[in-house]
Amino acid sequence: MNHPVRRRPALVTALALACSVALTSCTAGPATGPGRASASPATADPASRPDLKAFYGQRLRWTDCDTEGYVCARLTVPRDYDDPGNGKTFVLPVARAEAGKPDRRIGSLVYNPGGPGAAGVQSLEEGMDEAFGRAARDRFDIVTFDPRGVGASVPALTCTASEDEAEEEEEEEAEPPVSEGVAPLHPRTEEERTAAAEGARAATEDCERHSGGLLRHVGTQDAARDLDVLRAALGERELTYLGWSYGTSLGTAYAELFPRRVRAMVLDGAIDPSLDWSQRVLSQSAGFRRSVDDYADHCAEIAGDSCPADSPDAVRALIEGLYTRAERAPLPVSEDSSYAEYGGMDATAVLDAVSMAMYTPEDQWEPLSRALAAADAGDATELGALDEEEPAPAEEDPAPEETDEVTEEDSGDEGSGATEDLTHDDNEGAALTAVNCLDVPHPRDLDAYWDALPRAEKAAGVYGTAGVTAELTCRGWPSGGRTPHRVDADGVVPVLVVGTTGDPSTPYEEAVSLADQFPGGMLLTYEGMGHTAYGRGGACVTEKVDAYLVGLKPVRPGATC
Numbered sequence: 202m203n204h205p206v207r208r209r210p211a212l213v214t215a216l217a218l219a220c221s222v223a224l225t226s227c228t229a230g231p232a233t234g235p236g237r238a239s240a241s242p243a244t245a246d247p248a249s250r251p252d253l254k255a256f257y258g259q260r261l262r263w264t265d266c267d268t269e270g271y272v273c274a275r276l277t278v279p280r281d282y283d284d285p286g287n288g289k290t291f292v293l294p295v296a297r298a299e300a301g302k303p304d305r306r307i308g309s310l311v312y313n314p315g316g317p318g319a320a321g322v323q324s325l326e327e328g329m330d331e332a333f334g335r336a337a338r339d340r341f342d343i344v345t346f347d348p349r350g351v352g353a354s355v356p357a358l359t360c361t362a363s364e365d366e367a368e369e370e371e372e373e374e375a376e377p378p379v380s381e382g383v384a385p386l387h388p389r390t391e392e393e394r395t396a397a398a399e400g401a402r403a404a405t406e407d408c409e410r411h412s413g414g415l416l417r418h419v420g421t422q423d424a425a426r427d428l429d430v431l432r433a434a435l436g437e438r439e440l441t442y443l444g445w446s447y448g449t450s451l452g453t454a455y456a457e458l459f460p461r462r463v464r465a466m467v468l469d470g471a472i473d474p475s476l477d478w479s480q481r482v483l484s485q486s487a488g489f490r491r492s493v494d495d496y497a498d499h500c501a502e503i504a505g506d507s508c509p510a511d512s513p514d515a516v517r518a519l520i521e522g523l524y525t526r527a528e529r530a531p532l533p534v535s536e537d538s539s540y541a542e543y544g545g546m547d548a549t550a551v552l553d554a555v556s557m558a559m560y561t562p563e564d565q566w567e568p569l570s571r572a573l574a575a576a577d578a579g580d581a582t583e584l585g586a587l588d589e590e591e592p593a594p595a596e597e598d599p600a601p602e603e604t605d606e607v608t609e610e611d612s613g614d615e616g617s618g619a620t621e622d623l624t625h626d627d628n629e630g631a632a633l634t635a636v637n638c639l640d641v642p643h644p645r646d647l648d649a650y651w652d653a654l655p656r657a658e659k660a661a662g663v664y665g666t667a668g669v670t671a672e673l674t675c676r677g678w679p680s681g682g683r684t685p686h687r688v689d690a691d692g693v694v695p696v697l698v699v700g701t702t703g704d705p706s707t708p709y710e711e712a713v714s715l716a717d718q719f720p721g722g723m724l725l726t727y728e729g730m731g732h733t734a735y736g737r738g739g740a741c742v743t744e745k746v747d748a749y750l751v752g753l754k755p756v757r758p759g760a761t762c
Contacts, residue, residue, distance in 0.1 A: 310341035313448030318632030320352025321345030332736030401673035425454035439464035486661035492705035532581035638675035695721035703730035
């Protein structure tokens with residue numbers, strides 16, 4: 202499925218968001234604007250229920266974030282939109298970079314950096330606003346939030362035991378641990394498949410044990426409804442939104458739920474909602490395989506003397522050789538490597554490191570090249586370090602007392618000028634699994650996964666078979682309410698979809714499909730490599746996207762950068 206956001210110098214890339222006026226009226230009505238599509242007969246507004254009025258009437262209380270130049274707040278949303286008065290909530294961190302020209306401010310531009318599982322507030326404090334063009338930064342407050350269960354959300358997802366819980370679980374272990382043998386990228390034998398299925402089952406049970414009460418409530422449908430509560434709390438009649446990677450799924454869901462409340466929407470690195478679980482695996486796996494081929498073909502021109510072999514075929518052979526060696530035994534690493542406790546890097550870890558380096562070739566291909574050469578020479582430490590990031594220090598942030606009412610404290614209206622502390626444990630992996638598994642139905646029958654392996658191997662080699670095996674975790678997951686479908690967003694303004702021809706994680710074909718599914722949808726093509734385009738695709742992409750966001754200027758059919 203989708204990978205987490207990738208980091209770029211001075212900011213975070215996607216793979217991966219004045220005190221506001223309280224809005225007690227939840228319906229935007231039949232407003233029209235430049236380029237707005239004609240609406241179908243009105244249906245009941247999903248936000249019009251009286252039992253949601255308290256959530257929609259919140260005021261955000263802005264205080265300084267930990268990072269200078271940004272302000273932070275908290276937003277309370279119901280945990281269960283089917284029963285919003287049950288007293289259970291999520292409290293979501295929100296952050297804002299104020300418009301550069303406040304006298305010409307249009308409003309708020311909300312973004313999601315990707316994932317699923319990326320913490321929007323952390324991304325903004327690390328400089329994500331720099332990914333936006335100057336025109337957008339001047340005219341909009343750049344706003345983001347941590348989605349429900351993610352980052353510093355209270356409560357937050359976890360699939361890992363605390364130290365005390367881990368000790369207790371070891372003492373009470375009721376069954377033998379799952380085999381720790383080396384896992385192949387393509388499980389072929391009965392023994393290999395049994396081990397893969399058991400490992401996935403254990404991972405699912407870990408998440409159920411530590412976050413069982415949250416797992417049914419962290420899907421994209423609920424996050425899209427949270428996004429509308431945020432829109433109201435920001436004092437915006439309509440939403441201006443930009444989503445990278447997974448953020449395109451969130452934007453699509455919002456457009457389907459609230460089509461008449463969209464002012465402008467950019468979806469960069471598109472995910473096609475009409476694909477089922479196996480089609481998604483094949484699409485993304487083929488994208489990564491093509492990108493690794495691109496790396497082999499262009500290694501010399503981008504990485505120069507760092508390229509680990511002297512021809513594209515030799516680069517491919519080196520990478521495939523590392524996979525084969527790591528399937529036999531983990532590749533050696535130094536004692537201070539995070540992989541040391543596992544005895545080194547197994548084949549899945551090596552494939553992940555190579556795949557993740559495809560996101561930003563301009564930043565990652567040179568260090569990948571050096572790491573591959575070192576791994577081939579017998580030391581995979583540098584390869585294992587490519588994707589290591591230092592998490593923010595965690596501090597306890599207890600959940601607010603559960604109540605039927607949204608209090609001033611819940612909504613961040615504490616009345617103090619204290620700096621917001623939104624540090625958190627890194628739960629990106631847990632959220633990535635939880636959202637992907639809930640959003641897309643998966644078969645319960647193991648044979649469905651084994652039957653998909655030959656198709657995956659034909660389409661994408663080990664990238665495909667490893668992708669199918671990774672989906673086994675979703676086999677025992679709670680079922681969400683959504684099924685694969687074409688976009689249903691009658692009445693929405695023309696949405697701008699941006700697609701990169703060499704995107705590894707969200708292949709270009711999905712951008713073409715998504716643009717076609719939106720009524721009046723527009724496609725901007727970026728001819729290049731890497732994941733997403735806005736913020737890294739040059740002035741052409743920036744100018745066209747900003748012209749749409751600021752002035753609602755449409756992108757012409759066939760537009761290419």
